[in-house]
Amino acid sequence: MQQGQQQIYEEEQNDFILPQMKTDSYNDIPIELQQLNNWIVWRLESRKGKNTKVPYNVNGSEARSNDANTWSSFVEAVTAARTGRYDGIGFMFSQQDQYIGIDIDKCYENGVFNEVATSVIDSLDSYTEFSPSKTGVHLIVEGKMPDWIKGTGKKSSKYGIEIYSHGRFFTFTGERENENEIQERTDEVAELLETYFTREEMAAYANVIIPQGVTNTEEDSVTWQRMFKSKQGERILAMYRGDLIINNDHSSTDLSLCDALAFWCDKDFWKMDRMFRQSGLMRDKWDERRGELLYGEKTLIRAISTKKDTVSDYKKKHELQIQVNDSFVFPKGYISKNGCLYQIIEKKDRNGEIEELEVLICRQTPIITRSFMNVEHPQLYHELSWSDKGKVYKEVIPAGDLAIKKELLKLSYKSLAVTDNNAKHLITYFDRLNMVNNLDHEHLVERLGHIKNTFIHPLTAAGVTVLPPDIGEKQLLEAFQTSGTIEDWIEHVLKPIQRHPRALLMVVASFTSVLLQDLKMKPFIVDLSGVTSQGKTTVLRACVSVWGTEHLVSEWNLTKVAAERKASFLNSFPLILDDTRKADEKQLQGFIYNFSGGRSKGRGSISGSQREFTWGNLMLSTGEDSLNAYAERAGGVAARILPITGLPFEGENYQFFNDLYKAIENYYGSIGLEFLKKWHEQKETAIPYFDNSYNERFQQKAYGNEVISRIARYYAAIVFTADLLNNFFNCNIDLKILADLFDELNAENKAVDKPKQLLEMMLQDLDSDRGAIFNNYFEPRSVIKAIFKNGSLYLLPAYLKEFLKSEEKTIRSEWLRRGITVPQVSKGKTVDYKQVKHKGRNFSGVPIQQKTIEELGFDFSEEFHT
Incomplete structure (x- = not known):
């Protein structure tokens, strides 16, 4: 605390720092984690015959990794754990933060770490603590998992290592193995994965299927020729010859060729490996072991994981197209006839001949006429259009709703002929319709006013569609009119x-x-x-x-x-x-x-x-x-x-x-x-005028009062607006x-004077509850709020805390600064409390200036003699 700074609490009264308990070390957990609301408590329970650490919310319900509302603050979790109802606290890893947890089980015995734990701890060199069992460790780092790793929990069965970045929780003890804070270790995590996780484990985590044998039976020479003749053929041919076309870097070029192979080989791991070995990029490094993985295996898994589509996916998409007019494309297998949507089903007749049957899907033909991308966040919307009894309907909906039966059925209230019977068929139809109609994305907003670098008014928002999120907001939108x-x-x-x-x-x-x-x-x-x-x-x-x-x-x-x-x-x-x-x-x-x-x-x-x-x-x-x-x-x-x-x-x-x-x-x-x-x-020239003239003028009217000073800036903005109206329209305000x-x-x-307002409210409360004041003639039977002795009123700390709540410290400090409370000196510091002995009992109380009490119209001495 700085020299001369006023302290208004007795040291033992300070509730704003979580007290250290002898039975735990939670206060040693890094502060940056304590500041997050990712905390839960846990209890060891038997589930399906196994002891399991079950996460709970501090209110007693089970916590869920995908529901942040079931998590709490660090202080709440620690407080709940210290009641004894739970076995400890835990931290939920979330996609909204950048933390990664590494759990090494059964690695510590007789005061010594095994070789794997020693290597990982030294490599990551970040915050490390012992697990509740004292036989393992948890390490916390900041960083990102490699982009080709999917999902959340990664476990190496061979080495007993688990890595999580979201969707799981770690128990926390605060019992440090080192004094490190949390460090950024993105590269080191990637290296750890390659060192300790097998090919099969890595493939599973990257959503890569490694088949028992080759699934793509096309001859390699045929595949190469198709690759050389494609739009990227020249680049592929150069890599095939061994040219380092990506920044003259061998590893980057290796990955680029594997990326092309993933597309043309339909992600067949073994065919890709065989064809890469035929290229001029092949070198001894391909078969070098990097921990549990070969360099080539890691490169192939990464390429397969990051490639979304393959040549077969491309074929399926383009085989669906069938042109029905100059402006719209239907997916293959669907036709519109007399305003109705039909699906073409192929069926063999008695003679084995294929005949086409037209099956009615919907008595209307809904089509996607426009697509929109939300300006504020990446969400896609479609405009759905259909005709019913001569009237054309248009409805803008989130793109995802076209794949959800429940959401699709809501359109029945807006005349679309969707029912429980045909919803499934319409979902398939819309999916294929999206595949064959590549509509440009227009701009869409879900609200008005300032959005990024533009301003949206419903009547002037050219090129932007306004989509109210609900009926109430739609009514507001429709109210923007002129007359x-x-x-x-x-x-x-x-x-x-x-x-x-x-x-x-x-x-x-x-x-x-x-x-x-x-x-x-x-x-x-x-x-x-x-x-x-x-x-x-x-x-x-x-x-x-x-x-x-x-x-x-x-x-x-x-x-x-x-x-x-x-x-x-x-x-x-x-x-x-x-x-x-x-x-x-x-x-x-x-x-x-x-x-x-x-x-x-x-x-x-x-x-x-x-x-x-x-x-x-x-x-x-x-x-x-x-x-x-x-x-x-x-x-x-x-x-x-x-x-x-x-x-x-x-x-x-x-x-x-x-x-x-x-x-x-x-x-x-x-x-x-x-x-x-x-x-x-005109705002570029007008804004400086507001700050230099209007705001300054009304700040002078505040005379240093903090509340009035803040109101003054708002009021200045209103008067500034009146001046603008005079300049824009000659309003003569x-x-x-x-x-x-x-x-x-x-x-x-x-x-405007909140400290005094709150004091007045407290005095009103005491005036209406005089039985809570301990004086020379009366001792309260229940809660004592204040003491009146020798003409002075003392407010007790518990009453102040209950009444002022989170503002207690601020208000008491302001009372002391303004002389509303009587200053005292304790251990060389100015404080607002005093020890009071009354009828053989000792109290700590905050004395209020009698003059202030009288100015507010109260007198607590009169009735004490009645």
């Missing part, structure tokens, strides 16, 4: 609102949302709250008129996941939510916290990967209570909520609202489109009125 002119919107919507700063701030913020990512700002919330009255919903309708129809407004009666999906789909456009009364309070609290971070909590998929929703927009919300009331315990959220309280249209009559309603219904969308266009034309409103809103916002 009326820009001038109409300014005259009949904006101008009436300009007389009301609170409503104006909300409407301008609707424009600000699309600027956030360009201004490198995180999402934030503008929240309008007040008693039930006409006005709040009207403001939201005015906000959505910037971009489209009133269907862009959603109500708060949606789940947290649904809200996250909407936020992610809109991405840059504002998320607009009405009436917090309709929300589930727990769902609302969780979403407010997540929204300000711009990212949902990762959710495990079937493959074990984490799926997250992200967004970079602004939320506009209304309700009777401020969102700060729901988020008061979510650390840091108050600094991302701009609360607006009071009546947005104070003093207006029925006619005002009637005229405004009509204007919103008739004029929408055009202003937002033109605003985006002008912003993208009074910027001074908005600037003055900033001071007014901050004066009304209790959340």
Whole structure:
């Protein structure tokens, strides 16, 4: 700890470092692994007559290698293991990290490692620990398995070595064999595989079949001639003669020729070996042993593993083609007749003659008309088209859905004639249809706004297809429409609102949302709250008129996941939510916290990967209570909520609202489109102006308050947007009125001083539960929250920890810095706690300044004498 730094905890009270237990060495596990949420606990159980280490989640259910939701943090796993209910902790290897585990069993006896273990430990020179049995070791390295190795667990039966990179777990003890941290060892792992794994083991791990004999009976000379006449014939001929055509490197050229042989020999291992020996590249090294493998065996296995297609696969694909018109190709064996899809089945008649039968597959003829690749991540989609009763239907679906019966049957709700009876045949048809129709991949997005280096607005996204992931997002997409002119919107919507700063701030913020990512700002919330009255919903309708129809407004009666999906789909456009009364309070609290971070909590998929929703927009919300009331315990959220309280249209009559309603219904969308266009034309020069002028100006208004300072940047962005509207469209918005409103809103916002707000909440809690205060006249029968002695109030550490939770350290430090608590000196350091002896008992308490208690309107001395 640095000299002069204030310490606010007694050493024995510090719960933030996992205490070392005498019975284990878990704290010696590398920190980089401790920081991951890949941990489980395990128990030795008898399964099918064998003792098996069974992995469990810390909640008692079995852990699964393909479901990250069943894993936990290091601290949680260690805490669970130390209860004695489990035999130890373990680490799940995942494709999302770069760690590889090597397990050497029964290699340590009488304090000595065997030869294999010694060699591997010396070669890898990375973190090494003893196994729970103390007879083996586990080594952890960072790196990648060779690209030609498939699957996960690799085991050498001969040497007792196992290697895992994902899909398995290792038990961990922390009982180190050395002091090494985890090292990068990609090359060394490859060498270990070649040294200790046999040809058959390596072939199995690479998904390579080595047959008992030659399966490809074509004469070698015929195969060579076909290879020489192919498109790559000149290169193959050069390699056949012994020319080193790949970087003048013999090994690289060896692999290149084997790659060609894998294609032309249909991956026949023995034919490839024989033909390579006939080439000019053949040398003694081909039969040199590298551990358990010959150099030639390793090269052939690698070539077969990485080659996807062979000459036979190519033949099958091209034999399927049959041209039916100038623009579309059907697979062989299928025809379309009278709008129906038939399969041609060949059958022998009584005379042995082959006859073709037309078997009805579907009463429509579905075809794949377009293919799309997702811009944000590599996922393929197809546009499926069919005609039913004279109407043409088109549906964009993930390519994988065409191979899944359950997903295919969902299209029956959209008029495609798919049933339990023909789904299997349609799956085969679509598979062959894909093989013979090589459609160019067009661009597709599943959300709006900033995506990579472009901006997607539904009405101007030329060359990009927008595919909403669900019906709710589709409704939002359809709400992006235009009606009326820009001038109409300014005259009949904006101008009436300009007389009301609170409503104006909300409407301008609707424009600000699309600027956030360009201004490198995180999402934030503008929240309008007040008693039930006409006005709040009207403001939201005015906000959505910037971009489209009133269907862009959603109500708060949606789940947290649904809200996250909407936020992610809109991405840059504002998320607009009405009436917090309709929300589930727990769902609302969780979403407010997540929204300000711009990212949902990762959710495990079937493959074990984490799926997250992200967004970079602004939320506009209304309700009777401020969102700060729901988020008061979510650390840091108050600094991302701009609360607006009071009546947005104070003093207006029925006619005002009637005229405004009509204007919103008739004029929408055009202003937002033109605003985006002008912003993208001028943002390069405008952005520096924001940082150097507006942000700096409002930071001065924060007067050093951390919460107000963060709100100030968001508020500056809104006023900056108002200035842009004035420049783009001559709106004549009074910027001074908005600037003055900033001071007014901050004066009304209790959340800007969170340390004092939390103290006030604690004092309110004590005031309503005075029986929990130990004083001269009363000793609580149950939990003691505080002590009152000699005119001073002492808050007990357990009460502080329970009430402040994860913010305890930060809040106590801020109280001490600001003189809210009475500073003490302990061992030469300034702390906030004091030892208090009361009625023969010793306590450690945090004394609160009596002046602060009085300023907040509390007096804990009065009732102690009653």
